[in-house]
Amino acid sequence: MTVYDDTAGPTLLPATAMAGREEPVDRILATAYELFSRRGIRGVGVNELISDSGVSKATFYRHFPSKDALVLAFLELRDQVWTVELIVAEASRRGNTAEERLLAVFDVFGDWFQREDFEACSFINVLLEMGPGHPLGKASIDYLSRIRGHIQALAEEAGLDRPEEFSRSWHILMKGSIISATEGDTQASKRAQQMARWLIEHHRGL
């Protein structure tokens, strides 16, 4: 279910202040991205989403039948904006080979951890907030597996052994370093990157 319709109009830029000129559904999604990514799901009420996006309640519920539906749309948007554009694409930009691109993930993490608006990983947040049995938790698990898919694709491109298991170990390093960064350890990316190097070495053709 693709709620966001980008057949017309400018591209949605969630991080920037929306001028109020876009369509209501875009304003709602942009506000949801801002608030959900910073304060979680239960920490943001529908009324706040409505007032911040300058939309009436009826309009809100016309586009999203429930708050959970909006959360699903937010997760999909987060996958596009954060996972793909901010992490994977940026890491690919920084590395020339597949191995370099893999390791560059933690360089991107290092910059990300430094930001004052660092908000951790929304998929982990929602998963732990709602639980793995909740539909939103299951959706988060699905988006987390997509992240592993990106890693696995790079591992295959690099010709590493057992790319699926490699990606699962790699993902442990990513998630663990994010939690450490949330605790305040801004050097967590470097620690994870070092372990990631050892992981690559042990998955190279012997």
Add this chain to the structure above:
Amino acid sequence: MTVYDDTAGPTLLPATAMAGREEPVDRILATAYELFSRRGIRGVGVNELISDSGVSKATFYRHFPSKDALVLAFLELRDQVWTVELIVAEASRRGNTAEERLLAVFDVFGDWFQREDFEACSFINVLLEMGPGHPLGKASIDYLSRIRGHIQALAEEAGLDRPEEFSRSWHILMKGSIISATEGDTQASKRAQQMARWLIEHHRGL
């Protein structure tokens, strides 16, 4: 602030059903442990805590001035029951040397991940649920640093290099594997343990 008074009476066993014979404060804490560890903080209301522990509301607020105060007591209990007794003590039981005890942490994790009542790490949950700026989030960060303290002590006992940095890297593996287990990867403990072995090798005196 130690709310629980163990100067008299049987030891508190949070996992078992309380027979209703204990003191009200014990029943409240046991119920809080059950519910908070499984469903988080915001997912459990004061009314449910009261009815489940068979205590009146006035009694509840006589012992705990607020819900947050109960959460703080819960975190302290969790540190004792989970961190110390379930993880550190059990890992020490399974290993003969300091290095073996370190690696046994992930064996204990492996058993823990298999349990159907696996509830992830309450400190991570509360930290992400409330945010690092909230008092409960700060308390969780403090308890997470205590976990690192246990690891660092074992690293020093094992004579490893730079035990503080070692413990921070080690903790990344612990937290990452817990998230992976929450996603459903019950083999996450083995992946983390393998990376932990490499970490030990690189921290041994060269």
Add this chain to the structure above:
DNA sequence: TGGGGCGTACAGACCGGTCTGCCTCGGAGT
């Protein structure tokens, strides 16, 4: 003229927290 947007009032549930009663039990005073 009619659909979509806006504003708002409202329903019904639940939140944390306060407060008033009633009951029981144990210990002190006579």
Add this chain to the structure above:
DNA sequence: ACTCCGAGGCAGACCGGTCTGTACGCCCCA
């Protein structure tokens, strides 16, 4: 030995506030 009293526990009404979601009326503009 009997009475009395207060501490503490139980039960539940109640408070203001917030939650998600519905409904209604008005307006604008195509």
